[in-house]
Amino acid sequence: MAEVRARVQLNVGQHSHIPAEIVSFSGLKDGQEHVALIFNKADTTQATPLIRMHSECLTGDVFHSSRCDCGEQLNECIESMHQQGGVLLYLRQEGRGIGLYNKIDAYVLQSQGMNTYEANNHLGFADDLRDFSDAVLMLNALGLSKVKLMTNNPNKLNALRDAGIEVEAVVGTQAHIKAGHVGNRSYLETKVKHGSHMLDIKKISKPE
Template identity: 85%
Template structure:
């Protein structure tokens, strides 16, 4: 069982300074330095906390790459948790678990016409190498066994339910579609068709509306 190691107050968010508590852990299984961001909303009517398991994406979260929607989903989650309270688990699983350098190699293949899954397979990896066991341990260490899950990915939902975490509600994020030659529409459509993501591409959220 993972244990809470330390808690530090800080302000986060792209467009506003939102108070949050960052939590580190000890006893996780994969050796990565996953963290939780805890957003407390004293006047929230939500008795069951909103949770998001967000896999690290340097290109999207930090550099706002046009190839994905990761940074926009992260910002949307932070804004939602500012209003409702909740916990964001930031998981060090770059590129669906293949790592940053391999993800950049996959980008090259995508530029040549492969979709995101085909590129990973061409490099010798499965569609998705992520494991959410440590996310379960983090929730348990925080005393959270009954949650509302913010995701479009059925694998995350099933991972929590299989581990005995009660998911009362699934809250989807918007479809953050970026238009243009280097846009991400094909990427999003592939996640829906190949990965069964619960995402309505027609419900577009423009970047300046995040």
């Protein structure tokens, strides 16, 4: 496993310049161009750094889609790591692994009344096709065997533990609720009820 590093400045949230080191890898299994962003003076010497495995979401991360909370989770993660340090693994697994075009097809089905899992299933896909084995290889390459994991998704927690990565603590993200005709409340509720995501369902369902 080999890696290449470069320093970058990010613009996110209320901060105009957040320094981070971006790391690319060779020797990953799936052939995708996953990267790591290391925050707070590129310090991976912390005994237990905060990490997040964030799956790429073009519609949410870049275009701030009303249907999901991906972009808000990403911003929250970067803000937290700007304050305390950490490592963000940005994984090219759009649409829980089904790809961008299929995700847009799933959007059409969601507009017709299906939830996010039902739409993926209707297109012939499992609930979640993501594989986090490359994330484990990335952590190994960075010398990280004990971490604090920022997630609401039990699948990510189990993937790391099954691979021998010690997860000292789980740090949840907020419930980012978007109002409007096409909001994301039902999406978040479905993640909790169907995907067992660790979000506070009462806060999600709170009246506006």
